Amino acid sequence: MEYKIERLGVAGALACRFEHEGRRYSAQVDKILGGGTGCTICPECGFDELYTKDNVPLTEEGLIDCIGAFIAKMDADQGRGSGHEKTCTVCRSVSV
Numbered sequence: 717m718e719y720k721i722e723r724l725g726v727a728g729a730l731a732c733r734f735e736h737e738g739r740r741y742s743a744q745v746d747k748i749l750g751g752g753t754g755c756t757i758c759p760e761c762g763f764d765e766l767y768t769k770d771n772v773p774l775t776e777e778g779l780i781d782c783i784g785a786f787i788a789k790m791d792a793d794q795g796r797g798s799g800h801e802k803t804c805t806v807c808r809s810v811s812v
Contacts, residue, residue, distance in 0.1 A: 730744065732780075741757055745772050753778075767782075
């Protein structure tokens with residue numbers, strides 16, 4: 717799996733679109749109100765939050781780890797076990 721990570725706005729949020737099992741998603745890690753950071757994953761064409769995680773580092777690695785945790789949770793929820801994301805290869809491209 718290949719991730720293209722982009723930096724958004726002046727606050728430094730990071731975003732990435734990715735595909736898993738034929739479905740497309742959008743992931744973002746950014747600063748949240750009240751302090752701290754958070755990762756949110758939604759369908760690519762919608763705003764329904766499918767997965768959220770607090771205290772995710774505002775880094776490429778933090779965003780990729782959040783995506784990996786989301787994929788592992790989806791696989792576990794569907795009875796496929798965990799660790800599927802470990803088979804992915806990652807090519808990071810950052811736009812500033």
